[in-house]
Amino acid sequence: MYQYTDQEFNEVDFSRTDQRDGELTRCTFVRCRFIGTSLEEITTAGCRFIECDFTAAHLNASIHTESAFENCIFHDANLFVSKFTECKMTGSDFTKAQLDGITIEQGDWSYTNLRFAGLAKQDLRGIRLLEADLTGANLEKADLRKAELTRTQFAKAKLKGADLRGAEMDGVNFRSFSVEGARMDGNQAVSFMRAFGAKVD
Incomplete structure (x- = not known):
């Protein structure tokens, strides 16, 4: 000690x-x-x-x-x-880091490299992940309510059962990952539909 x-x-x-x-x-x-x-x-x-x-x-x-x-x-x-x-x-890089059982309460994780990170069932409410790279990450059943996800990369990420309600998702490429089974609010649903070419009045 x-x-x-x-x-x-x-x-x-x-x-x-x-x-x-x-x-x-x-x-x-x-x-x-x-x-x-x-x-x-x-x-x-x-x-x-x-x-x-x-x-x-x-x-x-x-x-x-x-x-x-x-x-x-x-x-x-x-x-x-x-x-x-x-x-x-x-700006920190967590390539191949072992994150099982990690607890993250609030905080600023913007610009981090969390590619293929195992974050299933994590409570990530209110966390800042501005422009973070979550390519291929496992976020199944993660709680991302009211998180800052502006321009966050989710290509091929797993979000089944994740809760995205209230999260800021401007600039997110909804075409690069599946939102099947994820919970979204009205604003996110509109952004999602527009990403696939729908005209929403």
Whole structure:
């Protein structure tokens, strides 16, 4: 168990070290490397991680509150049962990341790469996913009510049983994915019909 408060780290290499069970408060990490690092059960509060590399890192059961992970790399990272509350994840890349059991409460996940992510049955109400890439993602039975989905990419995503009511979906290409079984509101239904050439008065 260790604690860091109000500390700053620039281009520090923490790769393949044991950093489990830490408490990080208001710390800043700039271009640091956490490749293959053990970060199980760490907690962060009000921290900033800028352009950090978490490739193959183990973040199982970690808890993050009002922290920012901006333009970070999470390739092959393990985020099993991790929790992100009101976090800013803009521009981060989650290619092949393990997201089973993840909890996401609010927050800004705009411009993230979540291609083929497993997010079935997730509660994503009110989350910002502006221009995020959810190509091929599994969002079956996910709750996306009132989410910000402007220009979000859903090509070949699975949305059966998902709840999209109240979500902002301007600029979404409805022709690139199936909405069969998804719940939509009137405005979204109109946008959907227009995408397929219907004239709606």
